[in-house]
Amino acid sequence: MTRGKRTQAAELEVRLLREGIIESKHYVQATVSDNRGRVLSVAGNAETATFVRSALKPFQALAVTTTGTLERFGLNDRDLAVICSSHHASIEQVRQVFNILWRCDVDPSALQCPIPEGKSSPLQYNCSGKHAGMLAVCQQRNFPLNSYLQRNHPVQKLILSKVADLLKMPAEEFICAHDDCGAPTYFMQLGQMATLYAQLASGDNLDMERIVRAMTHHPSMVAGNGEFDTELMRLTEGELVSKSGAEGVQCVARVGEGLGLAIKVTDGAKRAKHAVAIHLLKQMGWITPAIAETLAETYMTLGKFKRLDVVGELSLL
Secondary structure, eight states: OEEOSOOOOOOEEEEEEETTEEEEEEEEEEEEEETTSEEEEEESOTTOEEEOGGGGHHHHTHHHHTTTHHHHHTOOHHHHHHHTOOOOOOHHHHHHHHHHHHHHTOOGGGOOSOOOTTOSOGGGSTTHHHHHHHHHHHHHHTOOSTTTTSTTSHHHHHHHHHHHHHHTOOGGGOEEEEOTTSSEEEEEEHHHHHHHHHHHTSSOOHHHHHHHHHHHHOHHHHSOTTSHHHHHHHHHTTSEEEEEETTTEEEEEETTTTEEEEEEETTOOHHHHHHHHHHHHHHHTSSOHHHHHHHHHHHTBOSSSEEEEEEOOOEEO
């Protein structure tokens, strides 16, 4: 990642207002990068680093799109969308994950993600699609199934090599830890996350273009009705691709323009990242005022007496 002159732009502040009086505050950093790795605008510090968490899923899906796995097992765009998902465990979503495993002749017991509390199967875990995709690649490449979450497993090495190539970094320089689902995740600067999303949506790579098409054409598979990623992609009708990550991570890219936005809430609050995303997407002209108002009604109005307000802007470098 490269960047221009340093900026002193303040981080964004999200205020919870109760009948107009400030009750709580969240602090948020945000960065816009292009597909060449240049940081174009920032609030806070583009070099702030955090775990990318589930925002990595579209890039973990590259292991599926680049190995012939889709073609080998007859998987479609709905399958690919749920591979990128953090889903609700709706019947439709769980069936889609099962379809991947069935077509690959892998028993659901091979899934090593947890069984959610109160549920009966790892198929219902929100990362099960990602895990099914990894197992599909293992079947395609004759990799071991029982160790697919280990950092040195061939499927994890393949995923890391894809991310390393995109960021033009040696794979051994990445800091790795295990996500809650057991799969490896990586510690990245916000500018790097924004660059990944800029590349994802640039239209310069057929494998990533297919991932974007799957996510934007089947947004209900990516999260679920009422969830931010699904509603943003549904309202923008393919113009934006969006993927959340835990602990206040949110990434969005403008399709066909090679621009990506990465957001990190310092205290990890989910509500704050949604408020900032709406605020910045409207500021940048990525969504219309009407779409911003529709999203704000759901994600910034928290009840009869409470709402969120965002203070600050992105500064150009």
